[in-house]
Amino acid sequence: MTQPGARYTDRVVVVTGGGNGLGLAYARGFAAEGASVVVADIDGATARDGAAAIMAAGGRALAAEVDVADEASVAAMVRDAESAFGGIDVLVNNAGLHLGRYNECSTLPVADWRRIFDVNVLGAVLCARECRVSMAGRGGVILNQASVAAWSNAAGAYGATKLALTSVTMSLATEFAPDGIRVIAIAPGAFMSEAVQAGLLPEQREIVLAGQLTRDLGVPDDLVPMVLFLCSHEARFANAATYTYDAGFTKRI
DSSP: OOOTTOTTTTOEEEEETTTSHHHHHHHHHHHHTTOEEEEEESSHHHHHHHHHHHHHTTOEEEEEEOOTTOHHHHHHHHHHHHHHHSOOSEEEEOOOOOTGGGGOSTTSOHHHHHHHHIIIIIHHHHHHHHHHHHHTTTTOEEEEEOOGGGGOSSOHHHHHHHHHHHHHHHHHHHHHGGGTOEEEEEEEOOOOOHHHHHHOOHHHHHHHHHHOSSOSOOOHHHHHHHHHHHTSGGGTTOOSOEEEESTTGGGOO
């Protein structure tokens, strides 16, 4: 069995939305296990800060400014990753718009509906499509960031995008299988990233905490071991599925 700490040596990992929150936690986790990491974020300064933090800790990283909903921007990110590191082995589609006003459904303006689907769903498809050629034959893995909000009756447009992403995961897994690429998704509960804390109302926080079997609220670093496992060769039979990681919350609602 591959020893922890060396699973990603000579592997190249792209993390979108990697400049802060869950994305930065993932990027640091991959780098700590030997990966060369592309820290991709719509905010170029945030991406550069994240990459700099990884390199300061002795890791290898590249900052990439990218709008995942823009085809040309995604293509440029992939070219930069290939130029810097020679190819791509793992893509983590973490970039996304979060809760807040996107909890609305019938009252949400159409422009906002289109924007959140462009980023949360189409963005994942565009990144997967652009990375496919680079990942083919390398035992590649694509991990989509879903959410337990997919099965909530109070998550509005945000929840709808995350449910759509679980379907996209199955479709991409089927299409990419001939290239030896696995496609999976993880559906976290309420891990206290900056984005979740900003969008979670105090009463919602209490509902989540009361509904979990593990009576504690997780932080981004609590998700990292699960993500590292799912993207590793140790999880090679994990494919086309969405894995909940939510302290038992969805088993009680």
